[in-house]
Amino acid sequence: MHYEIEIAGRLRQVAVTRTGDGFAVAVDGRLRQVNATRIDAQRWSLVVSAESKSDMPARVSYDVVTTPGPVGGALTVHVGSIPISVVVNGRRRWRRRDEGAGSGPQRVAAPMPGKVVRVLVAPGETVRARQPLVVVEAMKMENELRAGRAGTVSEVHVREGVSVDAGALLIVIQ
Amino acid sequence: MRKLLIANRGEIAVRIIRACREMGISPVAVYSECDRTAPHVRMSDEAYAIGPSAPGESYLRIDRLIDAAKRSGADAVHPGYGFLAENEHFASAVRDAGLTFVGPTPDAIATMGNKTAARAAAIRAGVPVVPGSEAALDANVPDAEIATLAASVGYPLLVKAVAGGGGKGMRTVTDPADLAGAVRAARSEAATAFGDAAVYFERRLVRPRHVEVQLLGDTHGTVLPLVERECSIQRRHQKVVEETPSPVVSPALRASMASAAAAVAKAVGYTNAGTIEFLLDENGRFYFLEMNTRLQVEHPITEMVTGLDLVRWQIRIARGEKIDLDPVLLLAPRGHAIECRVYAEDPDNGFLPSPGRITCLRTPSGPGIRDDSAAAAGLDVPIFYDPLISKLIAWAEDRPLAIARMRRALDEYLVAGIKTTVPFFAWLLAQPEFIDGRFHTAFLDDVLAARNGRPFAETTAETEEIAAIAAAIHTALSAPSTGDGQTAAGAPARWKTEARLESLRGL
Numbered sequence: 001m002h003y004e005i006e007i008a009g010r011l012r013q014v015a016v017t018r019t020g021d022g023f024a025v026a027v028d029g030r031l032r033q034v035n036a037t038r039i040d041a042q043r044w045s046l047v048v049s050a051e052s053k054s055d056m057p058a059r060v061s062y063d064v065v066t067t068p069g070p071v072g073g074a075l076t077v078h079v080g081s082i083p084i085s086v087v088v089n090g091r092r093r094w095r096r097r098d099e100g101a102g103s104g105p106q107r108v109a110a111p112m113p114g115k116v117v118r119v120l121v122a123p124g125e126t127v128r129a130r131q132p133l134v135v136v137e138a139m140k141m142e143n144e145l146r147a148g149r150a151g152t153v154s155e156v157h158v159r160e161g162v163s164v165d166a167g168a169l170l171i172v173i174q
Numbered sequence: 175m176r177k178l179l180i181a182n183r184g185e186i187a188v189r190i191i192r193a194c195r196e197m198g199i200s201p202v203a204v205y206s207e208c209d210r211t212a213p214h215v216r217m218s219d220e221a222y223a224i225g226p227s228a229p230g231e232s233y234l235r236i237d238r239l240i241d242a243a244k245r246s247g248a249d250a251v252h253p254g255y256g257f258l259a260e261n262e263h264f265a266s267a268v269r270d271a272g273l274t275f276v277g278p279t280p281d282a283i284a285t286m287g288n289k290t291a292a293r294a295a296a297i298r299a300g301v302p303v304v305p306g307s308e309a310a311l312d313a314n315v316p317d318a319e320i321a322t323l324a325a326s327v328g329y330p331l332l333v334k335a336v337a338g339g340g341g342k343g344m345r346t347v348t349d350p351a352d353l354a355g356a357v358r359a360a361r362s363e364a365a366t367a368f369g370d371a372a373v374y375f376e377r378r379l380v381r382p383r384h385v386e387v388q389l390l391g392d393t394h395g396t397v398l399p400l401v402e403r404e405c406s407i408q409r410r411h412q413k414v415v416e417e418t419p420s421p422v423v424s425p426a427l428r429a430s431m432a433s434a435a436a437a438v439a440k441a442v443g444y445t446n447a448g449t450i451e452f453l454l455d456e457n458g459r460f461y462f463l464e465m466n467t468r469l470q471v472e473h474p475i476t477e478m479v480t481g482l483d484l485v486r487w488q489i490r491i492a493r494g495e496k497i498d499l500d501p502v503l504l505l506a507p508r509g510h511a512i513e514c515r516v517y518a519e520d521p522d523n524g525f526l527p528s529p530g531r532i533t534c535l536r537t538p539s540g541p542g543i544r545d546d547s548a549a550a551a552g553l554d555v556p557i558f559y560d561p562l563i564s565k566l567i568a569w570a571e572d573r574p575l576a577i578a579r580m581r582r583a584l585d586e587y588l589v590a591g592i593k594t595t596v597p598f599f600a601w602l603l604a605q606p607e608f609i610d611g612r613f614h615t616a617f618l619d620d621v622l623a624a625r626n627g628r629p630f631a632e633t634t635a636e637t638e639e640i641a642a643i644a645a646a647i648h649t650a651l652s653a654p655s656t657g658d659g660q661t662a663a664g665a666p667a668r669w670k671t672e673a674r675l676e677s678l679r680g681l
Contacts (some may be wrong), residue, residue, distance in 0.1 A: 001650050005642045008633055014646040023650075025643045036647045042534045042590060044644060058636050065534050066648040067590040075648065077641040078534075081588045081596055082631045084641040087647050112527045113557050117362075138527045138557050142363060 006087040030055065042066055107149050108171040110164040112137030119160055121171065125153045133171050134158065147173055175199055175274060175493050176248050180214070182254030183233060184467070185548040185565060187214035190252050192487035202246045204239060206232035208556045213548045220246050227558045233257045238268050240428070243273055250274035250492060252485075257562065259468040260287045276492040278391075278467050285442050286400040286465040289336050290374055296462035299441040303435045304453055304461045306376035310336045313361060313371050317354050325351050327375045333357055333362035336372040341411030343367060346378060381568075383455040384408065385420050385460065387435035388476050390487055391445045392497045397478045399432035400469075401507040402475055405451075406615050407602070409525065414618065415602065416472040417512040418479050421573060421611030422454070425505075431460055434506055438462060447488050453615075471515065471565065474546055478511035478569040480504060510576040511569045514545075514584070514599045518561040521598035522629040529557040533591030538583035542569040542576075550624035555592055563594065573611070577603055597631035 001016045015026045022035035035047040046062040065078040075086045118135040121127060132144040133153075155172035158164060178194050179202040180187045187203060191214060194201040203218035208227040214223045222242035222434055234257055251268045253276070258264035258494070262280040269275055277283070286292045290310050293303045307323055324347070333356050335343025343364030345356035345433060357373060365371040388400040389496055404420035405413045423431070427478035435450035449470050451463040473484045480503070491497065519525045535551040547564035549555070567589065568580035584600045605621070607613050633641070 001646070003646050003649060005645055007638045007641055010638075012642050014642055016646045025646060027639050027642050030603065030635075030639075032643060034643055034647065040534075044647070046640065046644065048640070048643070053441055062640050064640065064644045065590045066589060066644055067533055075645050077644050077648075078588050078590055079637040079640045079644070081600070082633065082637060083590070083593070083597070084631070084633055084637060085565075086641055088645055100661055111523065112529065114527070120541050132458040137366075138529070142359075143526060165452065173621075 003088050004091060006090050007084060021074065032057075105154065106151060106173040107169055108133055108145055108147070108173070110136055110166055110168045110170055111143075111145070112136070112138050113164065113166050114143070115163050116158045116160055116170075117142060119156060119158060121153045121158055123153050127151060127153060127173060137166065145170065175489065176437060177202060177219075177246065177248040177274075178250045178252055178276070178489070179204065179239070179246060179454045180218070180246040180252050180254065181233070181239045182252075182257055182259075183209055183212060183214055183548075183559065185546045185562065186254040186471075188217060188548050189546055190254060190485055190664065191217050193221050193489065197489060198485060199489070202242070202248050203347050204233070208554070208557070208558065211553065213550060213553075227556060229257065229558060236261075239264075240267055240271050240273075242392055243268075244271065248273065249488075252276040252488070253468065255468050255471055257303040259388075260466070261535045262287065271449075274492050275325055275490050276446070278444055278448060280639050282442050282444050283467045286444075286448075286467045288338060289334060289338065289464055292465055293462065295441050296438050299434075299437040301462045302460070304376050304379065304463060306331075309355075309376045310372040310374050320357060321350065321353060324375055324542070326352065327377055330378040332376045332378050333373050333378055334358060335368060335370070336374055337368035337370040338364060343373065343410070344411050369668075377451055379455055379461070381454050381581075381616065382406075383420070383422065383589045383613075384413075384447050384451065384463070384615050385423060385454045386451040386466075386470075386486070387429065387431055388470070388473070389435055389439050389444065389448050390451065390484075390491065390497055390499075391439055391448070392491050392492055393445050395495050396497050397436045397439045397444060398497055398499060398501050398504055399436045400480060400482075400504045402428060402431060403449075403470075403472055403475060405472065405610070406613050407608070407618055408615050409622065413472065414515050414517075415512065415599070415608075416475055417510065418475045419510065419578070422455075427458060427460075428505055434462070436461070438465065446491050447484055459487050471562070472513050472543060474565060474567045475511035475513045478544070478567060479507035479509055481508065509569055511567060512580050514566045514580065514603075515562055515595075516564040516566055516587070516589075516599070518555040518563050518592050518594045519595055520593035521595050521629060523593070524597070524627070527557070527561050528593035529555045529561070530592045531555075532563075532589060534588065535590075536586065536588040537564075538566065538586035540583075540586075542579050543567070543583045544569070563589075566599075574609075577609060601630040601632075 003014045004138050005012045005014050017024045025032045025034050033049045037045045042065050044064050050056045062128040066128050073088045075088050076082045114136040117137045127147045129149045131147045134145045135142050149172040154174045177200040191201040195339040201218040203215050203221040204224045205215045213546045224238040253259040262284040265275045296303050330348040333345045343360045345360045347353050360373050361371040383406040385402050391397040403418045405416045405512045407415035419645050449466040452460040454460045456603045518528050520528045531554050537545045544567040549563040570576040571577045581603050586595050
């Protein structure tokens with residue numbers, strides 16, 4: 001099995017092969033023997049060894065948790081208590097949406113579920129970078145959503161008082 | 175007192191249930207729609223539904239809480255913190271229903287809950303206050319008059335809600351041009367949070383520390399101050415880390431802050447647990463800020479260094495018992511304690527709220543560690559309430575050991591499914607300014623602004639490699655069951671079978 005795995009913006013080629021009591025895993029050609037034992041649906045105990053002592057990772061035993069993300073291929077992997085965002089075979093699954101982030105329309109979406117308490121712009125209005133657009137209240141705090149860069153408001157999809165889900169499209173700026 | 179209704183939710187409801195159990199008192203819970211399966215409901219003897227999830231329709235409904243208390247036959251009510259804890263009408267309603275309110279009198283709540291009246295009380299007690307406007311500005315005061323008053327207080331200043339607390343309804347204004355907008359925002363937030371839009375001004379001191387004194391007052395006239403808590407680590411005026419004792423308070427300063435705090439409390443005939451908040455300037459001068467007429471979120475650190483159970487004392491005082499503690503010991507902390515408030519927020523995305531389902535939870539334990547929490551794997555963190563999911567507390571013989579212990583505990587703490595501030599705390603506790611105790615109330619906001627969004631959860635080549643290995647094995651073993659045709663397509667049939675078996679065994 002071969003995967004293309006993206007972490008922190010860098011792609012790694014990972015090959016996985018079953019061995020007697022675990023897996024042989026090559027990350028960009030560096031080979032590890034990994035005994036992976038499932039603790040429950042998300043938790044794993046990994047015991048890792050390398051071909052030579054000089055090539056060993058800092059530890060042998062790792063407690064990891066894998067949490068599937070909202071879209072196929074996206075995972076959060078906790079190594080210790082630190083969450084690491086991972087995308088498996090992202091290029092095959094979807095075209096990179098963040099390409100060309102400096103041009104084209106800006107789509108401002110709700111980062112969390114909440115209630116729209118104020119809409120500060122109207123269609124046709126010009127906005128400058130960092131200008132507040134919408135105030136969404138969640139968990140008793142008011143969160144200002146701002147324009148990423150200057151432009152003209154072309155669409156306003158919400159009004160004050162409505163509840164929105166995470167990811168709901170609020171404003172489009174040209 | 176045989177049966178106590180807890181008019182709250184989350185970790186504080188669980189905390190009070192534990193005190194009830196240890197005292198042989200039967201705890202009664204209340205819950206909103208989304209809290210039906212919350213730990214405080216499952217841990218109590220009785221539980222009553224009080225309405226929809228929005229706090230205004232449940233945990234803030236005095237009528238429904240009193241009704242639940244009567245139906246259960248409870249003889250007392252504990253308000254916890256937040257919600258109605260500092261609402262004198264609730265305290266009155268509890269008393270009028272013939273029940274004991276575990277907290278101060280409605281009069282004391284009303285006086286100290288009004289920030290301008292509280293400042294007047296401190297001045298009467300001979301305790302210095304932060305310079306500011308003495309009268310509240312209600313919604314009818316014209317903008318021009320507001321601007322004149324602000325100029326007389328001086329910039330930079332703080333716009334604060336008269337009924338405020340916890341940083342809500344509060345704005346800093348450096349430039350007079352921002353004044354009107356800040357007043358509007360503070361009023362709107364204050365009206366939503368407290369039902370009172372009145373605000374006042376306070377001069378912003380240069381690099382002050384927030385140091386507060388815990389008090390216990392009984393109904394026989396005794397008021398005893400306890401060792402101070404250092405709460406200067408704040409984000410947008412919300413405390414995020416607290417510790418005791420303060421790294422900068424000498425025994426002499428402690429004694430003088432303690433007696434000032436007791437003088438303010440005595441001036442208003444204060445009973446039960448309360449906290450006097452001070453600002454401490456760089457020259458060691460302190461100013462009365464406000465009083466919190468309730469149990470504080472950060473009360474556990476005081477419990478760790480004094481050995482007291484403050485909730486138990488709240489209940490004993492409410493029953494009319496006398497405080498028979500040695501005042502000298504209350505000001506002599508044993509060791510050092512630190513608390514981190516773990517929130518369901520994404521520190522790498524501007525601390526935006528991150529509600530949702532906790533899918534996996536590993537909580538720290540072991541020597542000197544206390545986790546006051548109501549979080550559990552499989553439960554949702556609702557969008558309706560404060561995003562606090564846990565208070566992680568570390569105690570050790572001295573401050574360096576307490577920091578080391580907290581860092582160890584943070585390392586053990588794992589929450590999957592939602593984002594939390596655990597990685598942020600791991601970063602903060604490694605900062606030289608924190609380790610040396612060199613900070614003030616704006617320290618955290620300043621360093622966060624300077625970091626400009628750099629992630630806290632710093633990965634290394636090592637952890638990234640392990641994450642890649644884990645992700646690959648996870649995908650290889652779960653490919654057929656997730657219906658991912660693309661990755662499974664090239665796999666031999668034997669692999670698929672094995673993977674299915676593996677996932678069955680694993681689940």
